[in-house]
Amino acid sequence: MDFALSGESKMMVKAAKDFALKEIEPVTEKIEREDALPDDLLQKFAKARMLGMMVPREYGGIGSSALNVILVAEELAKTASAAVFVMALNNSIAETIHYWGSEDIRQRFIPSLCDGSNYASMAFTEPATGSDPTAITMTAKHEGDHFILNGTKRFITNGHKNGSGVFYAKDETEKVTAYMVEKNTGGYTWSKPWSLMGLAGQGLVDVFLKDVKVSQENILGEPGKGFHILLRWIAGERIQQMAFMTGMGQECLNQSLKFAKERMVRARPMTAMQGFQWMLAEMHASIEACRWWTYRVACMQDAGDDFQIDSAALKLFVVPTIQEVARKALQIHGSYGYCKDYKIERLYRTIAHAGITASSTELQKTIVGSALSRSKDI
Amino acid sequence: MDIIVCIKQVPDSYDISWDKSTGSLSRQSTGAILNPIDKNTLEAALTLREERGGFITAISMGPDQAEEVLREALGMGIDKAILLSDKVFAGADTLATSYALSCAIKKINRFDMVICGKESYDGVTGHVGPQLAEFLDLPQLTNSTEIAVKKNKVLVKQKIEDGYRLLEASFPVLITVGKNINQPRIPSMEDIMDAYREKMIDIWRGEDLNSNTEGFGLNGSPTKSQSVYVKKLEKGSAEILKGEPDVTAKRLVEILKEKGLL
Ligand SMILES: Cc1cc2nc3c(=O)[nH]c(=O)nc-3n(C[C@H](O)[C@H](O)[C@H](O)COP(=O)(O)OP(=O)(O)OC[C@H]3O[C@@H](n4cnc5c(N)ncnc54)[C@H](O)[C@@H]3O)c2cc1C
Ligand SMILES: Cc1cc2nc3c(=O)[nH]c(=O)nc-3n(C[C@H](O)[C@H](O)[C@H](O)COP(=O)(O)OP(=O)(O)OC[C@H]3O[C@@H](n4cnc5c(N)ncnc54)[C@H](O)[C@@H]3O)c2cc1C
Numbered sequence: 001m002d003f004a005l006s007g008e009s010k011m012m013v014k015a016a017k018d019f020a021l022k023e024i025e026p027v028t029e030k031i032e033r034e035d036a037l038p039d040d041l042l043q044k045f046a047k048a049r050m051l052g053m054m055v056p057r058e059y060g061g062i063g064s065s066a067l068n069v070i071l072v073a074e075e076l077a078k079t080a081s082a083a084v085f086v087m088a089l090n091n092s093i094a095e096t097i098h099y100w101g102s103e104d105i106r107q108r109f110i111p112s113l114c115d116g117s118n119y120a121s122m123a124f125t126e127p128a129t130g131s132d133p134t135a136i137t138m139t140a141k142h143e144g145d146h147f148i149l150n151g152t153k154r155f156i157t158n159g160h161k162n163g164s165g166v167f168y169a170k171d172e173t174e175k176v177t178a179y180m181v182e183k184n185t186g187g188y189t190w191s192k193p194w195s196l197m198g199l200a201g202q203g204l205v206d207v208f209l210k211d212v213k214v215s216q217e218n219i220l221g222e223p224g225k226g227f228h229i230l231l232r233w234i235a236g237e238r239i240q241q242m243a244f245m246t247g248m249g250q251e252c253l254n255q256s257l258k259f260a261k262e263r264m265v266r267a268r269p270m271t272a273m274q275g276f277q278w279m280l281a282e283m284h285a286s287i288e289a290c291r292w293w294t295y296r297v298a299c300m301q302d303a304g305d306d307f308q309i310d311s312a313a314l315k316l317f318v319v320p321t322i323q324e325v326a327r328k329a330l331q332i333h334g335s336y337g338y339c340k341d342y343k344i345e346r347l348y349r350t351i352a353h354a355g356i357t358a359s360s361t362e363l364q365k366t367i368v369g370s371a372l373s374r375s376k377d378i
Numbered sequence: 379m380d381i382i383v384c385i386k387q388v389p390d391s392y393d394i395s396w397d398k399s400t401g402s403l404s405r406q407s408t409g410a411i412l413n414p415i416d417k418n419t420l421e422a423a424l425t426l427r428e429e430r431g432g433f434i435t436a437i438s439m440g441p442d443q444a445e446e447v448l449r450e451a452l453g454m455g456i457d458k459a460i461l462l463s464d465k466v467f468a469g470a471d472t473l474a475t476s477y478a479l480s481c482a483i484k485k486i487n488r489f490d491m492v493i494c495g496k497e498s499y500d501g502v503t504g505h506v507g508p509q510l511a512e513f514l515d516l517p518q519l520t521n522s523t524e525i526a527v528k529k530n531k532v533l534v535k536q537k538i539e540d541g542y543r544l545l546e547a548s549f550p551v552l553i554t555v556g557k558n559i560n561q562p563r564i565p566s567m568e569d570i571m572d573a574y575r576e577k578m579i580d581i582w583r584g585e586d587l588n589s590n591t592e593g594f595g596l597n598g599s600p601t602k603s604q605s606v607y608v609k610k611l612e613k614g615s616a617e618i619l620k621g622e623p624d625v626t627a628k629r630l631v632e633i634l635k636e637k638g639l640l
Contacts, residue, residue, distance in 0.1 A: 006574070007446055007449060007574060008570060008571060008573075008574040008575070011446075011449065011450060011453060011565070011570045011573075011574075012567055012570050015453075015564050015565050015566075015567065015570060018564045019564055022564065047566065048564065048566050048567060049566040049567040049568040049569070050567055053567060057568075062567055062568040062571060063571075064567065064571060068567070072567070
């Protein structure tokens with residue numbers, strides 16, 4: 001067992017930190033104000049070779065590991081900005097297309113995700129459900145050598161931005177299949193972005209497909225395999241998301257330490273008071289546990305092990321743990337933490353998202369609980 | 379244009395500890411980073427190569443773990459990395475450091491320009507660049523904030539106390555650069571991977587540079603640290619002088635004189 005990061009990984013973390021300071025931190029206020037990410041940010045990610053990191057170089061990626069991706073994500077997440085999601089989605093979706101896609105699909109869809117010319121989307125959620133994949137209503141009708149897709153997808157990150165998306169729909173057999181859809185082609189429209197509690201600039205829209213024609217060559221994996229594809233993607237996405245949470249938790253602690261060292265209470269800094277020291281200690285211990293478990297599950301993914309149950313258990317632990325870290329950070333800051341001038345305010349709102357997206361915390365309990373019940377070890 | 383860049387690994391925290399017996403830094407105890415100005419040094423070389431083509435070699439003298447800063451330099455885009463690592467280099471003062479670097483540069487032989495940082499983050503002597511220029515018998519353009527190459531000449535804008543000077547020299551030349559000269563690039567994830575997986579670092583020992591290793595390390599260092607100590611701040615009692623300003627001012631001057639502070 002080796003807990004040391006390689007020199008390569010450490011240098012990636014350093015580069016990600018420099019990137020966050022140079023390219024993201026200076027625009028976070030503008031992003032909050034305009035609720036939109038700068039147009040050139042995706043290109044900057046591409047130039048830093050942070051997109052499609054796990055995809056082999058022949059498709060435009062760099063052939064790196066899940067561990068390196070989440071290390072970069074953890075560092076970028078300290079900005080508490082939706083910018084990180086753009087990077088993460090282009091990574092996880094490119095990896096999914098590479099894992100399931102035919103050679104033709106890989107060639108057509110992956111390079112543009114890696115070079116930053118296209119935004120990736122993953123479109124599963126619908127108005128009636130986000131948790132139950134069997135309940136989706138988008139339809140795919142087979143007509144000759146193509147399919148006709150109809151229906152509405154809800155809360156689709158970057159659903160309005162040019163690029164490709166993986167859309168989940170049911171055909172006549174009622175089975176769910178994943179289709180590669182070129183966004184913004186005939187019959188593809190979208191709503192104005194939802195205004196969110198946090199993650200300004202996330203670009204969450206409803207997408208309406210009206211007789212959108214999709215070639216049968218664009219089926220990702222096999223027909224009827226959509227559910228598998230979705231679950232495997234979500235399992236990987238969860239690890240990334242927990243890396244964000246770890247990074248944001250760490251930033252909560254950093255901000256709290258800075259504040260508590262400077263803030264005087266009865267002529268002594270807050271850090272001299274045991275009550276606050278204990279809070280800081282608990283925050284630190286919580287973050288360390290989240291960090292190393294997240295790294296461990298990413299290593300399982302790299303080793304080719306089945307990591308779906310582990311990533312569910314990870315989320316079950318990390319989400320409430322880091323949400324508690326954020327609560328303590330707000331408490332330490334007093335009213336300053338409730339003001340937009342302080343970063344804690346944004347961190348707190350951003351951290352609130354994680355129990356809901358990429359499958360809710362409750363569902364992780366079901367996944368882990370039922371796996372334990374099925375296990376024959378005991 | 380062939381450029382040699384000298385880069386140094388330095389401790390990354392304020393928490394630097396000293397080896398009391400030798401009077402030198404204990405490098406094992408802290409994390410280590412590339413000397414911040416040396417990022418600018420590398421960027422200056424990379425920019426010149428982009429404009430004029432050429433080949434960049436980075437040299438660092440230090441223990442084995444100084445390999446890390448050369449990997450970083452490779453990630454930023456240099457062509458070749460050389461680590462001067464040997465027990466005989468240990469305990470070098472700035473003269474012995476410059477001497478070892480000069481031997482390595484003489485061994486490389488082919489170069490148009492040597493670039494150093496203005497000063498290191500830990501030693502902060504600013505000796506190495508100028509001493510190196512003397513060993514190599516090169517014109518030295520120090521504390522540059524801009525570098526331009528015109529035909530067979532190099533022009534730099536040098537920051538001096540109350541303004542700037544424009545200096546010109548012919549090749550080969552040694553230049554030292556300050557922090558404000560440029561914005562160092564951030565290596566891409568792909569280049570970082572290549573720096574670790576595809577690139578080699580040459581390791582040169584003392585005898586690779588000179589059969590006579592007398593001039594290296596502690597042996598070659600005329601500077602000897604007598605002792606090192608950490609400044610202690612002790613809490614004393616405060617004396618408050620009361621009375622007319624001219625009387626108290628006089629008294630203050632007397633006290634300062636008594637304590638040898640004036
Ligand atoms: C920032 C953000 C980005 C998003 N990006 C995307 C995207 O790119 N693509 C996409 O498809 N979706 C996206 N979503 C949508 C998100 O994934 C869904 O909203 C989420 O899966 C929850 O679905 P729901 O809102 O329909 O809630 P519901 O499924 O209605 O769940 C509501 C509540 O009921 C609980 N619940 C539901 N079913 C069960 C059950 N069987 N047992 C126990 N409890 C249950 C849930 O845990 C939750 O607490 C995004 C959402 C956000 C906020
Ligand atoms: C008696 C004595 C013993 C010492 N013992 C040790 C010891 O055991 N271990 C130890 O690490 N240090 C030791 N030092 C410190 C050592 O002398 C300096 O670190 C070194 O000479 C560089 O000086 P500086 O840091 O002031 O560099 P500066 O002159 O301020 O640096 C300017 C530039 O010179 C170049 N440069 C400087 N050092 C190097 C290098 N090593 N390789 C490549 N380029 C470089 C870089 O471009 C840098 O930006 C000792 C010093 C003394 C006086």
